[in-house]
Amino acid sequence: MSTDAIPAAVAARIPGERSRAVTRTIKYILLIGFALVILLPAYVLFVTSFKGVGDATPANAWKLPEAWETAGWSRAWEQLGPALGRTFAMVIPASVLSSVLGSMNGFVLSKWRFPGADVVFTLILFGMFIPYQAVMVPLVQLMGNLGVPSGVPSLIVLHVVYGLPITTLIFRNYYAGVPVELVEAARVDGAGMLRTYASIILPISAPAFVVVLMWQFTSAWNDYLFALFFSTSRNGPVTIALNFLASGQMQDYSASMAGALIASVPTLIIYILLGRYFVGGLMAGSVKG
Amino acid sequence: MSSTVPSAVKRPEKPGRRKGRLGGHGWVAPVLLILPTIIVIGVFVYGLIGSNINTSLQDRHNIGPSQGFAGLDNYRDLFTDDDFIYSLRNLLLYTATFLVGTLCLGFLWAWLLERKARGESLFRAIYLFPMAVSFVASGVVWRWLLNNAEGDRASGLNRLFGSLHLDFLQNPWWTDERWGILAIAVPAIWQLSGYVMALFLAGFRGIPEELREAARMDGASEWQLYRHVIFPQLSPVALSAIIIIGHMSLKVFDLIMAIAGQTNYTTQVPATQMWVEFTRGDYAKSAAIGTILLLIVAILIVPYLVSTYRQERRR
Numbered sequence: 001m002s003t004d005a006i007p008a009a010v011a012a013r014i015p016g017e018r019s020r021a022v023t024r025t026i027k028y029i030l031l032i033g034f035a036l037v038i039l040l041p042a043y044v045l046f047v048t049s050f051k052g053v054g055d056a057t058p059a060n061a062w063k064l065p066e067a068w069e070t071a072g073w074s075r076a077w078e079q080l081g082p083a084l085g086r087t088f089a090m091v092i093p094a095s096v097l098s099s100v101l102g103s104m105n106g107f108v109l110s111k112w113r114f115p116g117a118d119v120v121f122t123l124i125l126f127g128m129f130i131p132y133q134a135v136m137v138p139l140v141q142l143m144g145n146l147g148v149p150s151g152v153p154s155l156i157v158l159h160v161v162y163g164l165p166i167t168t169l170i171f172r173n174y175y176a177g178v179p180v181e182l183v184e185a186a187r188v189d190g191a192g193m194l195r196t197y198a199s200i201i202l203p204i205s206a207p208a209f210v211v212v213l214m215w216q217f218t219s220a221w222n223d224y225l226f227a228l229f230f231s232t233s234r235n236g237p238v239t240i241a242l243n244f245l246a247s248g249q250m251q252d253y254s255a256s257m258a259g260a261l262i263a264s265v266p267t268l269i270i271y272i273l274l275g276r277y278f279v280g281g282l283m284a285g286s287v288k289g
Numbered sequence: 290m291s292s293t294v295p296s297a298v299k300r301p302e303k304p305g306r307r308k309g310r311l312g313g314h315g316w317v318a319p320v321l322l323i324l325p326t327i328i329v330i331g332v333f334v335y336g337l338i339g340s341n342i343n344t345s346l347q348d349r350h351n352i353g354p355s356q357g358f359a360g361l362d363n364y365r366d367l368f369t370d371d372d373f374i375y376s377l378r379n380l381l382l383y384t385a386t387f388l389v390g391t392l393c394l395g396f397l398w399a400w401l402l403e404r405k406a407r408g409e410s411l412f413r414a415i416y417l418f419p420m421a422v423s424f425v426a427s428g429v430v431w432r433w434l435l436n437n438a439e440g441d442r443a444s445g446l447n448r449l450f451g452s453l454h455l456d457f458l459q460n461p462w463w464t465d466e467r468w469g470i471l472a473i474a475v476p477a478i479w480q481l482s483g484y485v486m487a488l489f490l491a492g493f494r495g496i497p498e499e500l501r502e503a504a505r506m507d508g509a510s511e512w513q514l515y516r517h518v519i520f521p522q523l524s525p526v527a528l529s530a531i532i533i534i535g536h537m538s539l540k541v542f543d544l545i546m547a548i549a550g551q552t553n554y555t556t557q558v559p560a561t562q563m564w565v566e567f568t569r570g571d572y573a574k575s576a577a578i579g580t581i582l583l584l585i586v587a588i589l590i591v592p593y594l595v596s597t598y599r600q601e602r603r604r
Contacts (some may be wrong), residue, residue, distance in 0.1 A: 009578055027401055034398065035415045038479065040429045044445075048433075061448045090437045101326060108323045114316030120327060122598045129336040129590045131540045132561045134583035135337035137576045142337065164326055193318045199409075220421030224543040228564070239425040243547055246429045253433065260429040264422045271421035273413060 021122070049073060049258035056253040072254025073262075075247065080259050083241035087221060088266075090152045090237055094159035095216035097208060101160070102167020106208075107201050109168065111176040111183050112193055126167035132225055140229060151235030155227060159220040167212050174208035200234065210277045220269050238263045297298050352570045363577040371568070372554075373562065373578075379470040380585075381559045384538040386471050390478035391534050395485025403493040415491070416523070418484035424480070428547020431476040434461040437546065440559065463548060469555035473545055483529045483539070492526035493519075532593050575579035 048056055049072050050067045060066075108114070109121050134137075138159075148154045178201070186196045224239040232239065233244050242263045246256040293523040345363055347355040367373045398416055402409050419427065439459045443451055450458040463472040497518060504518045542560040549556040551565055559578050566575040 007532060027406065030397075031406065031412050034411060035393075038415055038419065038483075039477075041419075041427065041434060041479070044434065045430045057444075061444045062452070105326050106324050108319040108495055112319040112322075113317045114323075118602055120323070122594055123335075124326065124330050124593055125331050125597070126590070129536050129586060129594075130334060130338070131558050131560070131579070131582040131586050133540070133542075133579040134332065135341055136563070137567065137572050137578060138340035139333070142333075164330060168326070193322065196508045200333055218421060222425070224423065224425050224546065228546075229567075238421055239543075242429065243425050246432070246547070247550060256429050257433075260426040264426045267421045267423070268418070271418060272414075275417070 023062060025086065045261055048175045048253055049076075049261055051253070051254045053252075071255075072252070075252065075255040075256040076259035076262055078239050080238055080253070080262055083238045083261070086152055086235065087237040090155045090159070091217055091220045094156045094220050095154075095213050098160045098163035098167050098216055099212045101164060102169075102212060103171045103202070103205055103209070105164070105168040106171025106173075106175050107197050109178065111178070111198075111201070111203065121168075124165050124168055126165075128169065132162070136229055143230065146198065151231045152237075154230040155220075155223075155237065158226045158230065159216070159223070162226075164221070165215050167216065170212050170215070171205070171208055171251045174205070174211075175204045179203065189282065207277075210274060214270050214274050217270060221267050340382040342580055344561045344572055345580045347573050350571045352572075355573075355579055359573065363573050364581070367574070367577055372557070373559070375554075376559050376562050379556065380539065380541070381414070382468075383470050383474050383477075383541060383558065386474035386533060387481075387538045387541075388531065388534055389398075389473060389487045391482045392530060394478065394482035395530065397490050398482065398486040399489030399493055402490060413487070414484075417424070417488055419480040420484050422480070424476075424543035425547045427480060428544055428584070431544075432548045435472050435475070437446050437461040437464045463553075463556050466555050472560075473548060473556055475540070476548070477538070477544060481534060486532065487529050488526050489523065492523045496522045528593075532589065535589050536586055539582065560564050 044062075046057065050068045050070065051060070055066050055069075058073075060238050105124070108139055109117055119224065141156070143154055145157045148157055182200055183196055186200045191199065222239065223237075223239075224243070228241050231240060233240055242256075242259050245252075245259050296303040344355075346359060346361070348359040348362070349355040362391045380524050398412075402412060406412065436443065436445040436447060437460075438444060439447055439461075440451070443459065446462075450456060461469070463469045465472070500518055500522075501514060504514045509517065540560060541558055542564070543550075544554075545556050545558060545561055546564075551561050559582050563578040563582070566578065
């Protein structure tokens with residue numbers, strides 16, 4: 001700090017270089033230290049999942065497995081396998097449907113506005129923030145009255161409906177960056193709204209679709225609240241099955257931890273493959289217009 | 290809404306009033322396209338909120354129909370119930386810890402990575418990855434890490450502290466009656482600090498280099514540079530982070546269910562109590578808790594939405 005007061009010509013070179021090297025070292029020590037702390041739970045999950053029943057004890061808590069066994073993984077797979085299938089069957093249609101609807105909404109709200117569009121948009125946005133506890137009691141009744149069966153069908157409907165606010169927001173922000181001349185030109189050529197959407201907007205929407213699809217996939221995959229209210233352990237998704245496995249009477253640590261890893265693989269793959277877009281989705285989720 | 294219609298209909302006569310947007314090509318078609326969403330959100334969000342408030346005012350404490358209008362009785366019962374007050378206190382403590390923790394760590398990480406650090410993308414990936422994991426899955430390992438046994442029987446973090454000769458750090462974690470809820474904030478902070486980091490990193494990158502240069506040319510010290518240039522530029526990001534983390538925090542549910550379970554007293558919050566009352570069939574009480582949660586979240590969100598709305602109108 002004090003070097004600031006010294007004329008630049010004098011301060012240059014030696015003292016600055018040294019203090020910069022010290023700062024850099026401290027910086028990397030901190031960065032690596034934090035990274036290790038963050039990876040700690042992942043380490044525990046990983047090594048415990050490969051331990052045998054007798055090996056997964058408190059005394060061996062932080063040690064590597066005595067012998068690497070995959071029995072925990074097969075026990076976890078037995079319990080979670082069917083639930084994984086149901087989760088895919090729920091998450092894929094839910095994220096595709098809510099993305100397509102969100103894209104149409106975003107197009108209208110950014111490029112083909114109507115009176116009161118701002119009010120409508122704000123009201124839709126509020127849906128993103130409501131605690132679902134505030135609608136849950138009548139929601140259970142409504143879904144019953146509509147005759148939507150518990151399990152996968154119910155969860156598809158719910159993830160589409162309650163995904164609409166965020167998908168609409170992301171697409172609207174994306175389309176706001178599309179030059180208005182593009183849409184105007186299509187109109188001059190006589191294209192109607194749907195035509196403009198299908199031939200101008202949709203073809204340039206791929207980046208936004210990637211963000212929205214992975215966002216929806218991740219949040220529906222990781223959901224537990226709706227799953228708890230709208231499914232049972234027999235027709236529920238993987239979060240239900242995992243919590244059932246992990247909170248059982250038998251403290252089967254290796255199977256629970258293997259199960260947690262199995263249940264995280266799809267979202268982690270998406271994160272690794274599409275990490276860049278993941279951050280994009282996070283930004284969009286922050287409601288920055 | 291009616292007041293906005295006439296002026297909006299006139300808009301075509303004032304070209305350029307709203308830059309970058311089109312108007313006056315008829316609004317029937319766009320309304321038709323967005324109508325399904327309006328109806329669905331109207332029913333599933335606003336209709337159900339209304340219906341939930343109605344249920345919360347009824348004398349309906351089992352699966353049978355309502356036994357009549359109870360007014361605010363259910364709310365009065367909740368606010369005179371020590372259990373519920375304890376839940377609210379837990380929620381407040383948890384939210385404060387979660388917010389402070391994620392904001393401090395997120396800012397620190399972003400600041401460390403702000404100037405091109407070697408291996409930046411690797412660090413960023415590591416800091417962010419917990420976000421991709423569900424609370425239920427991370428709860429499996431955190432329940433074990435936060436095990437309350439001490440001494441020889443200790444596992445998890447207590448075991449680690451023991452073997453590092455940091456025994457004084459051993460504690461009962463989430464089973465402590467007074468501060469147990471703070472232990473739940475630890476995995477929450479672990480999971481979401483990376484998110485806040487990503488927000489702040491984008492904020493840092495959004496500050497033009499010329500601005501910093503100009504401040505340095507004017508003889509600003511590093512601290513003055515932060516105080517007068519960088520912090521003001523980052524404050525919208527900080528506000529977004531507070532809104533997002535804050536509202537997530539107020540809805541905390543999965544993590545508690547996965548770590549402590551639904552009936553654990555020391556970690557109970559309104560959301561877990563709501564589920565317990567629902568499974569007991571006490572719909573009115575369950576609905577009342579839901580409404581209280583909505584009000585708490587609305588206090589945070591509505592001012593934010595209103596200001597966003599105003600900005601939209603000005604665009």
